[in-house]
Amino acid sequence: MSGFANERSMFTYVIGASILFLIGVFGTAYLPFYDDQMQAPNENAELRNYSVDSAEYRGREVYIREGCHVCHTMFVRPVLADSALGPISQPADYYYEAPAMLGSKRTGADLMWVGNRWNADWHREHLINPQKILPGSIMPRYDYLSEQDMEDLIAYLMSLKPSPQTEGRPVN
Amino acid sequence: MVTQTSNDTYQPTKVFFYSSLVWLVIGMIYGLILALKFIWPNFLVWGPLQVILQFGRIRPIHTNMLLFGWLTMANIGALFYVIPKLCRNQLSFPKMATFLGYFWNAIIVVGSVALTMGYTTVTEYGEWPLWIDILVVIGVGMLAMICFSTIANRNEKQLYVSLWYFMGSLIWLPGLYIIGNLPYKLLSGVPQFLIFWFYGHNVIGLWFTTVGVGLIYYLLPYLTKNALYSHRLSLIGFWTIATFYVWNGPHHLQNGPIPLWLMKAGIIPSVLLIIPVWAVLANVFGTLKGKWHAVAHNTPLKFLVTGAIFYLITCLQGPFQSLQGPSSIVKFTDWVPGHAHLPVFGAFSYVAFAVMYYVIPKIVYHHIYSNRMMETHFWLSTIGLLLFTFSTWTAGVFEGFAWIEGAQYGLQFVEMLVAMQPFFWIRAVGGTLMFLAQIFFIINLYKTIQLGKKSQNTNESSA
Numbered sequence: 001m002s003g004f005a006n007e008r009s010m011f012t013y014v015i016g017a018s019i020l021f022l023i024g025v026f027g028t029a030y031l032p033f034y035d036d037q038m039q040a041p042n043e044n045a046e047l048r049n050y051s052v053d054s055a056e057y058r059g060r061e062v063y064i065r066e067g068c069h070v071c072h073t074m075f076v077r078p079v080l081a082d083s084a085l086g087p088i089s090q091p092a093d094y095y096y097e098a099p100a101m102l103g104s105k106r107t108g109a110d111l112m113w114v115g116n117r118w119n120a121d122w123h124r125e126h127l128i129n130p131q132k133i134l135p136g137s138i139m140p141r142y143d144y145l146s147e148q149d150m151e152d153l154i155a156y157l158m159s160l161k162p163s164p165q166t167e168g169r170p171v172n
Numbered sequence: 173m174v175t176q177t178s179n180d181t182y183q184p185t186k187v188f189f190y191s192s193l194v195w196l197v198i199g200m201i202y203g204l205i206l207a208l209k210f211i212w213p214n215f216l217v218w219g220p221l222q223v224i225l226q227f228g229r230i231r232p233i234h235t236n237m238l239l240f241g242w243l244t245m246a247n248i249g250a251l252f253y254v255i256p257k258l259c260r261n262q263l264s265f266p267k268m269a270t271f272l273g274y275f276w277n278a279i280i281v282v283g284s285v286a287l288t289m290g291y292t293t294v295t296e297y298g299e300w301p302l303w304i305d306i307l308v309v310i311g312v313g314m315l316a317m318i319c320f321s322t323i324a325n326r327n328e329k330q331l332y333v334s335l336w337y338f339m340g341s342l343i344w345l346p347g348l349y350i351i352g353n354l355p356y357k358l359l360s361g362v363p364q365f366l367i368f369w370f371y372g373h374n375v376i377g378l379w380f381t382t383v384g385v386g387l388i389y390y391l392l393p394y395l396t397k398n399a400l401y402s403h404r405l406s407l408i409g410f411w412t413i414a415t416f417y418v419w420n421g422p423h424h425l426q427n428g429p430i431p432l433w434l435m436k437a438g439i440i441p442s443v444l445l446i447i448p449v450w451a452v453l454a455n456v457f458g459t460l461k462g463k464w465h466a467v468a469h470n471t472p473l474k475f476l477v478t479g480a481i482f483y484l485i486t487c488l489q490g491p492f493q494s495l496q497g498p499s500s501i502v503k504f505t506d507w508v509p510g511h512a513h514l515p516v517f518g519a520f521s522y523v524a525f526a527v528m529y530y531v532i533p534k535i536v537y538h539h540i541y542s543n544r545m546m547e548t549h550f551w552l553s554t555i556g557l558l559l560f561t562f563s564t565w566t567a568g569v570f571e572g573f574a575w576i577e578g579a580q581y582g583l584q585f586v587e588m589l590v591a592m593q594p595f596f597w598i599r600a601v602g603g604t605l606m607f608l609a610q611i612f613f614i615i616n617l618y619k620t621i622q623l624g625k626k627s628q629n630t631n632e633s634s635a
Contacts, residue, residue, distance in 0.1 A: 008329045010320075010339065017340040017414050021347055021378075024418025027437055029351055029370040032363040035431050045361075065290035067228020077427040079500035081575035091362045091429045098360035099294040100368065104424065106504040107210075109581035117581065131213070134583060136590040138213040140227050 041095035043163035049096040050159070059156025062149045064099070066142065073103030074112040074160075086113035087166045108139055115161035123154045181256075182535035184266060187273030188249030189528060193614050195241025195280060200607045202234040207603045210596040224288055232299040233287045239297055239375070240308075241280040243516060246524040247383045248276070248315060251338060253531050254390050255319055258335055259326030265318050272314050279307050293356045296372040298349070305353040312349060316342045333406040337386030340414055344378035362429055370421035376515060377417040381483075384520035385409070385452055387527050388480055392459050394530070395473040396466060401458025409451030416441040416448065423494035426503060442494040449487035456480045471546035472529040478554065479522030486515040501576070506595070507568025510561040517606065518557050525549070525613065532617055536624030545616040549609050556605030559598050567595035 032038055041049070050057035063069070076085045089112060094100055118126075125132065127150065130139040145153065180186070208215045209227050216225050223229075256263045263269055283300040286292075292299040300308070319342050323335060352371020359367065393400050400406065422430060422438025460467075460477065467474050489511055493502055502508070529546060533539050540546060574588040 007331050010323060010331065013331070013336050013339045014343060016411070017343050018347075020411075020414045021344055021418050025347070025351060025370070028419055028421045028434070029367050032366050032430070032434060035434070037429075037431055038361065038363050064292060064294060066226065067231065067290075067292065069294055070228040070231045073504055075428055075504075077500070077503075079427050081500060081572060082580065083576075084578055084580045089429045091431075094361040094365070094429065096360055098358075098364065099356040100361055100365035101294055102362070102365045102425070102428070104296060104504070105508055109585050134586045136586045138210055138589055140209070140213055141217065141222075144223055 035091075037091045038095075040092055042090070042092035043165040044093040045095035045097075047159065047161070047163050048093075055152045055155035056159045057156075058148075059152035059154070059159075062145070062153045063156055064101075066145075068111075069101040069103055071105060071107035071139075072109065072111045073106050074110065075102040076110060076112045082110065085110050086116060087162050111157070111160060113160060113162050115158045120154050120158055123157055124150065127153070181262060181266065182253065184263060184269035184273060185249045185253045185531065185535060187270055188245045188252065188276075189532065191273060191277050192242050192245035192249065192524075193617065195237050195245065196610055197614065199234055199237035199242055200603075200610060202230050202237065204600070204603050204607055206231055206234055207596070207600040211593065211600060229288060229290060232292060232296075233284050235297055236283060236287070236299060237280060239380070239516065240276075240283075243380055243521060243524060245273075245276060246521075246528065247380070247387075248272075250387055250524070250527045250531065251315075251319055251383065253535070254334065254387065254527075255322050255338060258328065258332050258390070259323055260328040261322065261326055263318065264321035264325060268314055269318050272311060272318070275307075275314075276311055279304060279311060282307075293353070295352060295356065295368045297375055298353050298368075298371055300353075302353070302355055305349070308353075309346060309350060312346045316346060332389075333400070333403075333410070334386040334390040336410050337382045337389070340410070341379055341382040341386070344374065344382070344418075348374045348378060362425070366421060366425065366430070366434075369424035370418075373420045373424065374418055377413075377420060380516060380520045381417075382413065384479075384483070384523045385413075387523050388452070388456065388476060391472070391476055391523075391526055391530055392456060395470060395476060395526075396459055396463040398459050398461070398463055401455050401461070405451045405455045405458075409448045409455065412444070412451065413448035416444045420445070420494075423499075426494060426499040427496060439494055439496075443491045445487055446491060449484060453480060453484045471543065471550055472526040474550055475522045475526040475529070478550075479519050479526065482514055482518030482522065482557075483520075486511070486519055489514070501572035502568050503572075505568035505571040505575075506564045506592070506599075507572070510564030510568065513557065513564075514561055517553075518561075522553075525553075528617065532620060533624075536621050538620055538624035538627055541616050541619035541623060545612045549613045549616070552605045552609030552612065556602045556607075556609060559602030560606065561602075563595045563598035563602065567592050567599075570595075 050060065074089075076082045076087065076089045078088050082088075089102075094102070122133070126134070126139075127142040127145070129141055129143065130137040142150070142153075205216065205225055206227065213227075216222075252263055252269055283304050286301050286304060287299055291301045293301060298305070319338065323331075323339065348371055352367060352375070354367070356364070389400065389406065392398075419437060419441035422434045423442050424438075426435065426439070456477065467477055492498055493507070493511065529540060571588060571592065574591075579585050579588040
């Protein structure tokens with residue numbers, strides 16, 4: 001082992017590891033902010049840019065608190081597996097999403113445009129007892145939510161609709 | 173005079189190791205509850221438990237507790253033992269190191285309480301709220317200071333391979349933790365989601381993986397009594413993982429709303445990762461040359477070699493599923509948790525098990541209580557993990573094709589879930605075996621520690 005004199009200094013490793021790390025950070029975590037597609041909001045983004053005192057905003061907070069994003073994505077891809085879910089997601093749709101909840105696991109269905117799918121009464125019944133509406137569902141019951149939380153959450157889910165501008169966007 | 177435990181040079185390692193075992197048990201109980209909720213969604217829906225153990229709230233508790241409570245604490249305990257050995261000196265700031273152990277436990281407790289109450293930042297594996305993230309960064313800062321100071325004051329001039337990996341990991345962990353946990357209201361949209369996955373992927377690849385590989389390089393020559401096979405391969409392995417790993421985040425948005433250049437920038441390095449993985453594995457197999465028979469009756473070595481093989485499988489599977497075609501089928505399905513358990517349980521928890529079986533006898537001065545229990549630990553873990561992963565992979569492929577057939581929401585989606593029940597059962601059985609295995613592990617270590625204390629006391633009284 002004595003023949004590797006260059007391996008006696010910590011600096012090669014410290015500096016090399018730092019530089020390679022920073023290059024990757026620059027490429028994958030910093031540059032995307034400056035990509036044209038990420039720069040501007042569209043109408044969908046405006047529709048989802050809720051004011052802090054709206055029911056939809058509070059509903060989104062309930063959505064986050066209860067961890068809905070753990071099982072539901074908001075991420076429609078140009079692939080066959082997403083062909084019935086609605087318009088394909090574009091970066092501009094998410095412009096104001098903070099925190100972004102595109103998700104990583106579909107234990108339940110995708111919710112990107114769930115506002116188009118059902119009405120408020122359906123959501124209320126379903127959230128209180130999912131198995132009653134969809135026998136065999138493995139979604140937990142949310143019958144413990146306060147009335148306020150429940151109505152806010154439904155308002156948020158119902159707001160997840162594509163804007164008219166999205167019509168004509170390819171769906172598969 | 174008798175030296176009491178307060179002067180024990182291994183005290184920091186002991187605090188970290190013993191605490192990590194507690195988090196291993198609690199974190200796996202959370203995992204089992206999750207697996208059972210796939211079968212009975214109303215499992216433990218009883219009074220306040222309905223909220224406290226609600227699926228969406230406890231999944232991040234399961235992941236954070238096992239990643240940061242179990243595996244990170246096991247890794248830190250190992251670093252505090254291995255670094256001074258490789259440097260032929262004593263750990264710097266031993267009191268701070270022991271304090272860090274208690275501090276880290278407090279972080280896991282408050283983090284889990286915050287998640288139970290529904291305070292989450294949504295960042296996968298970084299769900300803890302900002303004020304806890306600040307505590308983590310302070311803790312990681314202390315860790316880096318202790319380790320770098322120990323390495324800087326070394327008596328052995330040559331830096332062994334393991335130390336390169338440890339130094340890299342100790343630079344990368346604070347870097348990626350800070351970037352991944354920036355206040356989430358400051359950023360937004362797809363670039364923010366890219367940062368989430370920059371963090372989520374790299375915390376596995378530039379912390380758990382690189383510390384684990386460093387530990388493999390440390391243990392393997394001891395357990396096989398062979399010299400490390402190739403110095404050049406270890407060089408290639410280290411510098412290629414440092415170059416490519418950090419670019420992997422974007423593949424989590426495969427087929428998603430990101431520009432094409434970024435998709436390529438994420439996928440190409442994912443495929444190139446096969447180079448550092450193979451460099452490590454070639455080195456492991458080379459070092460084992462002529463010693464394979466020892467794997468049969470040396471359980472720590474069995475854990476280490478199996479862990480290395482699980483690492484290889486993970487990193488062949490990962491590049492495959494990052495490609496556009498395979499991703500369009502298995503992404504978002506139960507395939508993903510199968511893939512995720514392979515590195516963190518299969519590969520690097522196995523390395524941590526091997527490290528504990530090797531290190532604990534040295535720090536409590538007593539050989540492991542029972543070889544049979546070690547073997548039981550190995551086989552239950554391995555059979556359990558294989559049941560878990562194969563059931564989730566199979567279910568994932570079925571789910572992907574069911575979506576292609578149109579089962580994307582509503583009743584059709586639920587019909588697909590009903591058809592997956594047999595796989596959810598196998599997953600739960602596999603998880604139960606993995607959990608039972610750890611009970612053997614912990615009882616065995618507890619007995620060893622007790623016997624060590626007893627024999628030390630008799631030595632002291634006879635001295």
